[in-house]
Amino acid sequence: MAKKGWEGAVLKLYRAKDYTFTVLDAEPVTDHFQRVRVSGGGLLAHHELHPTMWVRLWFDHPEGKAHQRAFTLVDADVAADEFTLEFAIHDGVASRWALAAQPGDTIEASLQGSALTLPSPAPSAYVIAGDIASLPAINSLLDAIGDVDAHVYLEWVHESDRTLPVRSRSRDRVTWVARERSGEALVEAVTKAPGEIGVDASSLYGWAACDAVSTRAITKVFKETYGLPKGSIKTLGYWQP
Numbered sequence: 001m002a003k004k005g006w007e008g009a010v011l012k013l014y015r016a017k018d019y020t021f022t023v024l025d026a027e028p029v030t031d032h033f034q035r036v037r038v039s040g041g042g043l044l045a046h047h048e049l050h051p052t053m054w055v056r057l058w059f060d061h062p063e064g065k066a067h068q069r070a071f072t073l074v075d076a077d078v079a080a081d082e083f084t085l086e087f088a089i090h091d092g093v094a095s096r097w098a099l100a101a102q103p104g105d106t107i108e109a110s111l112q113g114s115a116l117t118l119p120s121p122a123p124s125a126y127v128i129a130g131d132i133a134s135l136p137a138i139n140s141l142l143d144a145i146g147d148v149d150a151h152v153y154l155e156w157v158h159e160s161d162r163t164l165p166v167r168s169r170s171r172d173r174v175t176w177v178a179r180e181r182s183g184e185a186l187v188e189a190v191t192k193a194p195g196e197i198g199v200d201a202s203s204l205y206g207w208a209a210c211d212a213v214s215t216r217a218i219t220k221v222f223k224e225t226y227g228l229p230k231g232s233i234k235t236l237g238y239w240q241p
């Protein structure tokens with residue numbers, strides 16, 4: 001395993017917990033989405049699950065230093081200490097690892113920084129924006145939010161993206177938005193959402209995770225156009241365009 005460098009040292013300072021995951025199974029879901037089932041090396045015995053929970057995986061890089069990339073836990077079986085990691089496939093170290101993963105392969109992981117507390121009292125509805133990299137997190141959120149409507153805006157690139165399973169309930173509305181103008185189409189869809197939903201924008205909860213530039217723009221929309229306070233917004237850039 002390559003050295004984790006200064007990122008590893010900083011995580012140590014923050015008391016990150018390290019684990020070794022072992023691949024149990026790997027399967028394609030579409031031509032651009034790969035599922036890898038792993039056992040957690042004790043992760044689920046030591047940490048309580050929360051919606052959108054994510055870990056930092058350490059990938060070997062040809063230049064020697066390990067690269068960390070974040071991935072979300074899906075379909076966890078706490079008793080068995082097993083869960084699935086789902087990979088949106090593009091050209092990158094994580095994607096290459098996921099496509100080549102075989103039962104018995106191992107990968108190092110650190111847990112630090114993952115947290116989500118659902119709002120209480122509940123909002124009038126959730127506006128959730130993301131893409132297929134954040135679909136695992138969005139699905140875990142939809143499983144957790146209970147009796148509140150969710151209006152989900154999902155950016156797609158490949159035709160097959162729109163066939164991916166979204167765990168929406170009958171009360172939810174899912175809108176697929178083609179990635180256009182480097183993500184601006186998604187930002188526009190989120191901007192128009194309160195008018196389409198027909199509620200006071202300031203009573204909503206805004207959650208967004210997509211490319212870092214679009215995520216910043218959506219955060220601004222939540223703050224300035226919706227008028228949401230900090231406590232009603234959770235956004236995180238998931239990848240650098």
Ligand SMILES: Cc1cc2nc3c(=O)[nH]c(=O)nc-3n(C[C@H](O)[C@H](O)[C@H](O)COP(=O)(O)OP(=O)(O)OC[C@H]3O[C@@H](n4cnc5c(N)ncnc54)[C@H](O)[C@@H]3O)c2cc1C
Nearest residue numbers: 070071072086087088092093094095133136238239240241
């Ligand atoms: C908290 C958190 C949770 C995450 N959970 C997941 C998850 O469950 N599943 C998942 O697939 N991703 C998830 N991501 C995003 C993932 O960490 C990034 O996409 C990461 O960059 C992938 O690493 P890579 O080695 O494949 O590509 P990199 O080496 O980082 O990038 C290689 C090239 O691919 C481009 N690229 C990177 N990611 C994407 C993308 N998603 N779409 C299009 N182009 C891209 C980059 O711009 C670059 O040009 C999460 C991110 C965060 C912050």
